[in-house]
Amino acid sequence: MEGEFKTDPLPDKFALPKKWGEWALTTRNDWTPEHVRVCAKRFKEYYTDRKAERHDWELVWRQWVRNQRTEALRISDKNAWWKSASGIDTKGRELGLDYEEGESFPYFKLRVFKAAGDGPWNK
Numbered sequence: 001m002e003g004e005f006k007t008d009p010l011p012d013k014f015a016l017p018k019k020w021g022e023w024a025l026t027t028r029n030d031w032t033p034e035h036v037r038v039c040a041k042r043f044k045e046y047y048t049d050r051k052a053e054r055h056d057w058e059l060v061w062r063q064w065v066r067n068q069r070t071e072a073l074r075i076s077d078k079n080a081w082w083k084s085a086s087g088i089d090t091k092g093r094e095l096g097l098d099y100e101e102g103e104s105f106p107y108f109k110l111r112v113f114k115a116a117g118d119g120p121w122n123k
Contacts, residue, residue, distance in 0.1 A: 010047040010057060016040035020058060024065045034080070034120070039068055082121035088112050 021036045028035075043064050081087035085105065092098070092112040099108050113121045 010044070012048060014044050014048070016043075016061075017058075020061050023062070027062075027065060028068075039065065080120075082113065082116075082119070091116060 016036075021033070021040065024036045024039065025031060025033065031039075043061060047060075081091045088105075088109050092108060092115075095112065095115045097108070097111060097115060
């Protein structure tokens with residue numbers, strides 16, 4: 001039928017194609033790979049839960065990325081203590097660390113990261 005719009009639901013096992021993630025990073029230079037992962041997870045949850053049907057999922061993804069607010073993604077990443085000074089200070093206290101006399105924040109931050117062990121803060 002002419003003019004018929006083909007629809008394909010987002011697959012339940014949808015995984016963001018690498019190419020789409022790379023596009024998001026070049027389009028949103030304020031994002032990190034972690035932001036892209038969080039955004040992709042929300043994208044999947046939104047369209048899977050609603051069983052929405054779209055024709056061109058890559059186009060839908062691009063619109064989704066352009067409409068996202070970076071700060072909203074940061075807020076959702078509550079456990080990312082290493083991304084803010086207040087989070088690092090709190091983690092330092094949890095680990096029993098205090099600022100040494102005359103110590104600047106960057107040195108304290110390094111001590112906290114070292115005491116916290118391996119994790120995304122070391123990358």
